Structures are given as C-alpha cells and as structure tokens.
Amino acid sequence: MHNLKSWFLLREDITYLNFGSFGACPKPVFKKYQQFQLELEQEPVLFIASNGLKYLAHSREALSNYLNCFKDDIVYVTNPSYAVNAVAKSFNLKEGDEILTTDLEYGACDKTWSYYCKKAGATYVRQHISLPLQSKEQFVEEFFKGLSSKTKLIFLSHITSSTALRQPVKEICTIAKQKGILTFVDGAHAPGQIPVDLLALNADMYTGACHKWMMTPKGSSFLYVRKELQHLIDPLVISWGYHALFPSASQFLDYHQSNGTRDYSAFLTIPAAIDFMKEHEWEKVAGNCRKLVQENADAFCKLLETVPLAPVNDNFILQLLSAEIKTNEPEKLHDYFFEKYKIQIPVMRHGNKVYLRYSINAFNSQQDLDKLFAAICDIKNTTGFIE
Amino acid sequence: MHNLKSWFLLREDITYLNFGSFGACPKPVFKKYQQFQLELEQEPVLFIASNGLKYLAHSREALSNYLNCFKDDIVYVTNPSYAVNAVAKSFNLKEGDEILTTDLEYGACDKTWSYYCKKAGATYVRQHISLPLQSKEQFVEEFFKGLSSKTKLIFLSHITSSTALRQPVKEICTIAKQKGILTFVDGAHAPGQIPVDLLALNADMYTGACHKWMMTPKGSSFLYVRKELQHLIDPLVISWGYHALFPSASQFLDYHQSNGTRDYSAFLTIPAAIDFMKEHEWEKVAGNCRKLVQENADAFCKLLETVPLAPVNDNFILQLLSAEIKTNEPEKLHDYFFEKYKIQIPVMRHGNKVYLRYSINAFNSQQDLDKLFAAICDIKNTTGFIE
Numbered sequence A, B: 001m002h003n004l005k006s007w008f009l010l011r012e013d014i015t016y017l018n019f020g021s022f023g024a025c026p027k028p029v030f031k032k033y034q035q036f037q038l039e040l041e042q043e044p045v046l047f048i049a050s051n052g053l054k055y056l057a058h059s060r061e062a063l064s065n066y067l068n069c070f071k072d073d074i075v076y077v078t079n080p081s082y083a084v085n086a087v088a089k090s091f092n093l094k095e096g097d098e099i100l101t102t103d104l105e106y107g108a109c110d111k112t113w114s115y116y117c118k119k120a121g122a123t124y125v126r127q128h129i130s131l132p133l134q135s136k137e138q139f140v141e142e143f144f145k146g147l148s149s150k151t152k153l154i155f156l157s158h159i160t161s162s163t164a165l166r167q168p169v170k171e172i173c174t175i176a177k178q179k180g181i182l183t184f185v186d187g188a189h190a191p192g193q194i195p196v197d198l199l200a201l202n203a204d205m206y207t208g209a210c211h212k213w214m215m216t217p218k219g220s221s222f223l224y225v226r227k228e229l230q231h232l233i234d235p236l237v238i239s240w241g242y243h244a245l246f247p248s249a250s251q252f253l254d255y256h257q258s259n260g261t262r263d264y265s266a267f268l269t270i271p272a273a274i275d276f277m278k279e280h281e282w283e284k285v286a287g288n289c290r291k292l293v294q295e296n297a298d299a300f301c302k303l304l305e306t307v308p309l310a311p312v313n314d315n316f317i318l319q320l321l322s323a324e325i326k327t328n329e330p331e332k333l334h335d336y337f338f339e340k341y342k343i344q345i346p347v348m349r350h351g352n353k354v355y356l357r358y359s360i361n362a363f364n365s366q367q368d369l370d371k372l373f374a375a376i377c378d379i380k381n382t383t384g385f386i387e
Helices: A002-007 A027-042 A044-067 A080-090 A107-120 A136-146 A169-179 A227-232 A251-257 A270-279 A282-295 A297-303 A330-341 A366-382 B002-007 B027-042 B044-067 B080-090 B107-120 B136-146 B169-179 B227-232 B251-257 B270-279 B282-295 B297-303 B330-341 B366-382
Strands: A074-077 A098-102 A123-127 A151-157 A182-187 A205-209 A221-225 A320-324 A347-350 A353-359 B074-077 B098-102 B123-127 B151-157 B182-187 B205-209 B221-225 B320-324 B347-350 B353-359
Touching: A027 A044, A027 A270, A027 B027, A044 A074, A044 A221, A044 A270, A074 A080, A074 A251, A080 A107, A080 A182, A080 A205, A080 A221, A098 A107, A098 A136, A107 A123, A107 A151, A123 A136, A136 A169, A151 A169, A169 A182, A221 A227, A227 A251, A270 A282, A282 A297, A282 A320, A297 A320, A297 A366, A330 A347, A330 A366, B027 B044, B027 B270, B044 B074, B044 B221, B044 B270, B074 B080, B074 B251, B080 B107, B080 B182, B080 B205, B080 B221, B098 B107, B098 B136, B107 B123, B107 B151, B123 B136, B136 B169, B151 B169, B169 B182, B221 B227, B227 B251, B270 B282, B282 B297, B282 B320, B297 B320, B297 B366, B330 B347, B330 B366
Parallel strands: A098 A123, A098 A151, A151 A182, A182 A205, B098 B123, B098 B151, B151 B182, B182 B205
Antiparallel strands: A074 A221, A205 A221, A320 A353, A347 A353, B074 B221, B205 B221, B320 B353, B347 B353
C-alpha cells in the first residue's frame, strides 16, 4: 500500500490520520480539476453555459453508473449539508410531525433538522442507540422504538462521523418501505469506502460526498431523489432553472443544477476519480485499509482504556475507527497531537462524550498507527490531556 | 489599453464582448487561486479549519476596506443569487406585504422573490420604468409610484443586467430611509466597474459579485447586512455555525460562513484582485473602457435602428451597453455570432423584448467593436436573424 503515497499531494512531514474529515485528492484528479478551471477562464461563457454542461452530463452519467441509479435522479450539490438543507427546507413538515433519527448523527445535520422542525412545530426524534453495538438486529430493534404514527421521515447516516459506525441502513430502509415511511440517507462517508448500490439500497433519498472517500477536490457531492418524489424538493437556491424558460427533460436537474455563477469544476472531476479508483483496484486497496483499521482496533482501545464501539468487522467498522477518550480539553488535545507529534487526528465531541478517530486510506501504513499509539502513551505519561 | 490583454487567459481567437456575464480572471489572480487549492490539498484539515480561516479574515478585511464598510458586516457567498435567496428566505414576509422593485431586474432574482412572495401571500411589485430613461429624477419619481403602505422592502439592481443601466440607487436608498423602508441592493455588476462605498450608499443590505468586475475566479461574492439587521438573516445552509458551540464575536459570520466542506479558495483571491487593480490603476482603465463604450453607443444603436436606453453618460452607462434588437431567435442569433464570426456577445430576452449587450474591459479595443459592427451589417444583409 505504501507506494500509493506518492499519488497524493499530502505533506510528507505529517502523519495524516484524518482523511475522514475532508478527504485527499490524488494528483491526476487534482490536475484535471485545475485544467477544467483553466479551460473555464479561456472562454468563460463557452465553458459555463455550454461545454461545461456537457462535461457535467458526462460526469453524472459516470457517477450514476458507479452508484447504480438513473442518471437524471442525481444532481450535484456542494456537500451533504447543502443536500440535507435542500430537503429539510422543502419537506412539507406540519405541526406534530416527527423525523426519526439516531443520537449518533452528524451535528450539522442535527442542527438543520432541529431548525426546520422547530419552525413547523414538528419534532426531531433522536432515538438513543446503545453503545457498544451488539448486532444489526439489536440496532434495528432499538432504532424503531423511536417510531410513532407521527413519523414522516427516517433520516440516517450510512456511516456515522464521530463514532465512525456503519449503520444497518438497508435493513432499516426495507422495513420503512413496508411501513410506508420515507427514508433519507446521509452517505457522506459511504461512496468510495463501501460499494453503494442506490437501486438495491431502496432509500427514497440519498446524499453522498465525492470529496471524501471518492477523493475528488472539495465541494463535490450529490443528492439522489427517487423520481416519484423529485417534485417535492424545491431548489435551495432559486435561479434560472426554476420554472425554466426552456425546460430540459428533467425538472429535477433544472431546479437544482442552476445555482448562479460558480466554478463547478469539482463536479467534473468525478469520472477521473472513478477511473483512478479502477486503475488502482480500489476495492482491494479499501479492503487492505479495513484490515489495517480492524487489526489495530484492540490495541487502540486498550490504550484508551475502553472497548470498541461495535463488533470489529465489515458490518460496522470500515476505514475509520473511533474510540471514546477521556479528556476535558478535546480542542487542545487535537492541537497537541499536531504541534508536538505532527499527527493530524480528530478529537470529536459528541453529546457529553469525546471520541478519538483514526482514518486509514491508501497513503497510510502501520507505522502511522504506531506513531499514534506512541504519542498517546507519551501524552498519558506527560500531560493531563488524557485522564 | 491593448497591452493589458496579455494579463488575461482569454482565447486569442475570440472577440470577447461578454465580460459582463462571468467576468475574466487575470493571470496572477488565477495563479493565486490554484496555489490556495494546492495548499489545501497538502494538508486539508490545517487549511480548511485553520490557516484558510485566517486567509479568509484577511480577505474580508481587504474587501471591507475596498467597499468601505465594517469587516464583520460582510460575509462571502458563492454568488449574488445565493445572497438574494438567503435574504428572501429569511425575510419575514406576511400576507399582503409588498416588495417593491423595477421591471428591469435580473430574472433569477425575480424568480426568487416571486417564489417567496407567493409562499407568504405577499406581492412582488415590479414597477414599470419607462425607457429610454430621461434623468435620475424621472426614474426616482416613476419608481416610487409603486410604493404603498404595504411596502416592506425595496429591492434594486445597482446596474441592471439585460438593459445594462446604472440605476439611481443612492437617491432611492436615501428616500427609503426617510420613509422607514428597508433597502436591498443587488450590486452584481457594480464593484470594480464603479467605486462602491457601502457606508455612503446607505443601503440596508447589499450583495455584489467579486467574480465579475473585480475579476476573481468564479464563485466569489459577498453579502453585506447593516449590523442592526443581521439577526434577521438565517443561514441558507444551516451548519456548524448556527448556534455555534464556540461562537465568534460575530453571529453573522458564524451563521453564514460555515457551509459544509467546500473549496473556498475563490474567496481568498480577493486581496490579490484588489492589488491587481491598484497596480494597474484600474480607475483609469475603467474610465477608458467607459469612454470606448460611450463613444460607440450611437453607431451601435443606429445599426440596430434604435436609440440608447438612457442618456449616454456615467450616470447611466458604464462598461456595458445594451440596445434593443429585433429578432425572433435570440438564442440562434447568439450562436451565429459565435460560430460565424467568433464573437462572444449575449442576446438577452427581457420580458417581450430582446437586447444585444456589449461589455468592454481592459482586454477589449475599438477593433473588437468594429468587428461586431461589421458582423451585424453582414447578418442583416445575409440572414433573417435581425429584422
């Protein structure tokens, strides 16, 4: 795996264990990005209003093949937060309605749903999930305790952020479908880390980031909405595509693709990122990364005097591992890792707990985790940051 | 002026008379853009969550000096459409309320206000402005015929898009202030084309594009809101900054700056763009461009068998000139200019009229307009595109 490090632009002097937050872009994909930007500047009108739109269609086609969905059922958005905001703003919440989710979700999405629920007099039900997880069955059972006759939508991460757990999304979408409840999956961490088959998953709506595990430049993500529901989602930015003078075959695209002037080159790099993954047999690479993550789980948890948050296998643990850490100063601890040891690793608050999370991608190796473990020992022995 | 052409990346083979739509970025500014992107990729967490935020603060400081406002009263947004959507979504419209505007505004903004007015049962009053304009006084008098006791906000372009007219914004803001009516100015075409002094202008809210006449890369714009009103504007994308765990000194920044993961390098190039303008004495350059625009106004209008849309002076006509053109096929006419003559010039529908608009910036010259005029003659003589 070590030889893949040279494909990335990451600084040599830093032990980069936080791929999870913002990804990292391989050199050929980054080059493509900047080439599109140059092409844009050479003839802005031709690019933005004509050629770029053709590249955009080609890009959506490549991504829809990769995700197994119809090409006009995905639109590009800047990031999953944008997608969640578009859906939450449009979702016709009424007083008394409930959105069912877990208490393990991403904070920015919690804020979004809480904001729109409060406006409507609806409730955002954050069903408690007991950690450590025992099994998919136990998760599903506990999750549906939050269900009521008022539940209008289930909102769920495919893989959580601070706790880094794969949630049994397919199982939950299947049950929700039987019960006639809509589902919206936040797959910020999914595509590129695990195969995502949107038709098989059967979620009604799905957002994913391409700038994380698919490794495109930042600001490249998508929103998938099942065709029958697309008419429910208004654009977050109303622009020319809303009641377009010359509508295309897809109102969904017209509504959400036209967003005012911007550099949309990041969206166009998706085919190059998919090619890069194919060329480098990314399923193997991801498998090796998971192995490294999982093999080190016990040592990591022992050092932190805790236990893994779930059974350590592909059902729950992929290229990210979080463990609870006892610290009163998570922000200072993060900075200390970086300044003293040149280790970039997130120390994440979630509710009243704090988690330390390592990510493993192609450029990481056992040595990186050994450095991390040595640093943790040192911090425990020499500072008061870890209790 | 001709020597400035080499500062831009624009293709040599095209007569580029549509700077107005998407601007064009000088080489040193573009270089800076791509350097920021490289720095981001070398350590994404360090850049996005730390160093980039310092650059962002520096950039806002430079822009606020340039626009003469307090630095924490502007936030960066992707484009003016985004800013108008953020304000329109937040503006607490009630049934019966009115938004007063002109019938010369930008179509995407008309769509946005119409959408939010319809939701609230409010009315978007597009006051008719007679063309050609006669004087500022006549404009102001006609505009305020649309005022009523229900008017809650005046929304107005600083310089219009399809008709390319500078509107008497300062005069209107002053009267509105006396009447206690809020004002929101869409300055998409203003900064860099004319000096913008936000404190002197006295608008309550103002959005402007940096990627047009200030020449930054695309996706770089700002929203200014007077401090006393900032609490009224909720973020368009609710994210970490909404009810932030560690609030900064400015809730306005917390709310609107945090938008999920994106490449915000375009915002960071604003100081470089301002420096570029200073180095090249841009007020002189802009003055020369205006002169070229204005000197050619009569010939252009005569060719199109029409008259200028306003008195040809700096009160109304700057680096853009629009004239009515009689054509039934504006889109085809645009493509014909481009394919047959390699002239990039917009042919813009507005209501039931069509306008042909030329833009002049540093890289343009009299030859470009001569080519345009020859092409118009040729099209008139050889096709049915122009009646």
